[in-house]
Amino acid sequence: MSRWLGVGAFLVVAGVLIFAGVAVRPFGVPPRTEMDAYFNRFSQPEVAANNAVTAIVFDYRGYDTLGEATVLFTAVTGVALILRRRGK
Amino acid sequence: MIGNLPFVVCMILVALGLWTLVAKRNLVKLVIGIGLIESGVNLFLVALGYVHQGIPPIYTYAPKDAPMVLPTPQALTLTSIVIGLATTALMLAFAVVIYRHKGTLDARKIRDLRG
């Protein structure tokens, strides 16, 4: 009984998700493009990079990349700490 | 025209991950479900930045006068992918430790809070 209740609840949530995917907004028409148009226009004169994504990752939003590197380092440290052999 | 099919596919991925989290008991399968939800959200973020008839935002040998897709969602999705990988590695390490301590991976049998 409770299993079918769970299945029904999941179906309701999945239906809401798929309805949200249909109704969110038309595909291929972003709402705001001013900032990205700036990045596409000025990544070559300001950063001298042809690849605007790399220009954003390492220059305009370098702080995000720094935090990401910190997260990666913390994860590797955590895995080494959890999985090491005891007493050696 | 494909309409909103990419968004719907992302939502189907998220729903499959939610079903895995609800229905499965194995800890490794739960990690796989969380990975499915991550993939759906990353695909959704990239799909939000698509411009109709767009090309990648790279000027090397690009076609002339074509609109470029938004680069910021792609850059931040890159961050999200690496963070998802880090959390997946940590979750798998915890699953290994739980299996060593309890001798099982069944999520129903490891409900006690005692270490």
Added chain:
Amino acid sequence: MTVVVRTIARVLLPISLEFGGYVIMHGHLTPGGGFQGGAVAASGLAMVVVAFGAKRLSGKKGLLSALESLGGVAFTALAFLGLGLTFFANVLAGAGGLFGNPVPYGVNPGDLNTAGTLPLMNWAVGFKVLAGLGAVVLLFALFGGEHDR
């Protein structure tokens, strides 16, 4: 593993490392970058772990950890280069020196000697990701077994 798998791994390891290096080096011109190239090279490392066993590589943990720390320190140091303007300012771009050629606006064939600190940061992050993923795979292969408590 069997001798077939080991032979194929010997052939494929330099190719995967070189392709990872190519993706890192051309990160500012073509799709890719430090993270993607590091992941490609780390997949070659994972193939070595699968083919030859983790025991043969257990002495390399110190090397991997040193490489990861070196990548992080190099990334932060390159960010500190621009401290006269702001943190993460790209002081080398267009300056004429290392990676300092100017780039004309619009579609161009691409010049490797551009983009200032971006290729250097790509190398730092690439080594960091390579060492991090390789260390995770190696740790799981070494200590992830059932009886290794």
